[in-house]
Amino acid sequence: MERRESLKETIHIYHTNDLHSHFENWPRIRGFLKKRKRWHEEAGESVFIFDIGDYVDRSHPMTEGTLGKGNIALLNEAGYDAVTIGNNEGITLPREGLDILYENALFPVALANLFYDSGERPKWAAPSCLFDLPNGMKMGITGATAFFSGAYEQLGWKLSPPVEELNAQVKELSKEADIIVILSHLGIHEDERIAHEIPEADVVLGAHTHHLLHEGKEVDGTLLAAAGRFGYYVGHVMIEVDTETKQIIAKKARVYKTAEELSAPVDEQMEIDKYIKEGKQSLSQPVISLPAPLSSDWFAPSQLPGILCEGLREWCGADGAFLNAGLLLGGLESGTVTKYDIHKVLPHPINPCLIELSGTELREILKQTTDDKWPHMVIKGLGFRGQVMGRFVYDRLGIDMDRYLFTIDGIEIENDKLYKLATVDMFAYGQFFPQIYRAPVKNHFMPEFLRDVMEWKLLHLDFHLEE
Structure with a gap:
């Protein structure tokens, strides 16, 4: 008897990750995804669109003004089929903000x-979703977000270890699903671990570490795929299946470079500008009227960094404070200052941080801040949305390197005494200052950002200021 040739079909998955509200790339991405979805559906092929988290970033005024709900409307419009959350959705929004973020979503959140x-x-x-395909097969998805357990707990959430949780979900999904896809906002190393430890997973769509896999990466038979960051690329996974045996025949991945391979709509710049205008409008509430402008300079003494540093010390109840002037992206003009103006100056999702240190440790940190390497150092990640570190600014902390004298409020720091230092949490996460990174007592103020401290301080400001 002649053997009948098997029926083959390709299932298409398009994926984005770590867009971080970079809406300057969004018009092209949305147009491309809608076109591709229509194209595959007209050809009778199954097609899905997933986002792997950190689509929301409060550094964009539209996201800040809508607390991310504007972002979800854009995902709805583009026809996404499921998403998971990243740490920007999870810990830069207050708990009540995350709780209502997806209330108008037209897609499930696999988490x-x-x-x-x-x-x-x-x-x-x-925890998981099951999609019925027209060919009779079933595709199961599950997702997980990065294990920043301490930050989540401070906001009233609780995280379970992600790989263990995914393993449990995949075991259940495999009872029904012919294809299993994991939406992983965990980073490339955890994705590789998933491939080793969860053999039932067919595809892992990755995020968090902003890694780019041009043609995917196969690890122990599992295909890993990821599309970098900021919408610079869109990912595409193709899964070829035998619809009779319901088996996967082949898997492959590729990416499309947004700037070169995705066509621009005619009104692209108008749309990009519209998102900024919407954000400006939603943040138009006046905060204060300034009798004079407040200057900001990354490399020379200026007013606004000092005001923020003083506010940081007061907010945290610290003995002294320091921060880097590069956090301030501009000054404030005289007259009415709105929430938009403050957001524009301090767009970072960076929290105040209070650290307890010995005098010996504090002296060493202050000594390190005098290094000439800092002001022009380019900073990436850790919530920083500026360009360079800038000069260090201090409140109630004194440094006299000629006499090797370090003081708090004019009194010499004692080696064995404990002190409370206020600074920004990027120094607690990054290894700029080992003494801060290793400090056992660190209190992160959440969900408040530096701009909340600035707004509070401006409202309590004594306006008898001198240049």
Whole structure:
């Protein structure tokens, strides 16, 4: 008897990750995804669009003004089929903000490892989802977000270890699903671990570490795929299946470079500008009227960094404070200052941080801040949305390197005494200052950002200021 040739079909998955509200790339991405979805559906092929988290970033005024809901409307419009969350959705929004972020979403949020501190799963998050394909096969998806357990707990959430949670979800999905896809906002190393430890996973769509896999990467039979950051690329995974045996025949991945391979709509710049205008409008509430402008300079003494540093010390209840002037992206003009103006100056999702240190440790940190390498150092990541570190600014901290004298409020720092230092949390996460990074007592103020401290300080400012 002649053997009948098997019926083959390709399932298409398009994926984005770590867009971080870079809407300057969004018009091309949305147009491309809608076109491709229509194209595959007209050809009778199954097609899905997933986002792997950090689509929301409060550094963009539209995202800040809508607390991310404007972003979700854009995902709806583009026809996304499912998403997971990144740490920007998870810990830069207050708990009540995340709880309502997806209330108008037209897609499920696949998120297996997030719980309320009571142990219940939030109603807006599904630990897994099952999609029925027209060819009779089933595709299961699950997702997880990065294990920043301390930050989540401070906001009233609870995380379970992501790989263990994914393993449990995949074991359940494999009872019904013919194809299993994991949405992983965990980073490339954890994705590789998933491939080693969860053999049932067919595809892992990655994020968080902003890695780019041009043609994917196969690890122990699992295909890893990722599309970099900021919408510079869109990912595309193709899964070829035998619809009779319901088996996967082949898997491959590629990416499309947004600037070169995705066509621009005719009104591209108008749309990009519209998102800024919407944000400006939603943040138009006046905060204060300034009788004179407040200057900001990355490399020379100026007013606004000093005001923020003083406010940081007061907010945290510290003995002294320091920060880098590069955090301030501009000054404030005289007259009415709005929430938009403050956001524009301090767009970072960076929190105040209070650290307890010995006098010996504090002296060493202050000595390190005098190094000439800092002002022009380019900084990437850690929530920083500026360009360079800038000069260090101090409040109640004194440094006299000629006499090797370090003081707090004019009194010499004692080696064995404990002090409370206020600074920004990027120094607690990054290894700029080992003594801060290793400090056992660190209190992160969440969900407040530096701009909240600035707004509070401006409202309590004594306007008898001198240049």
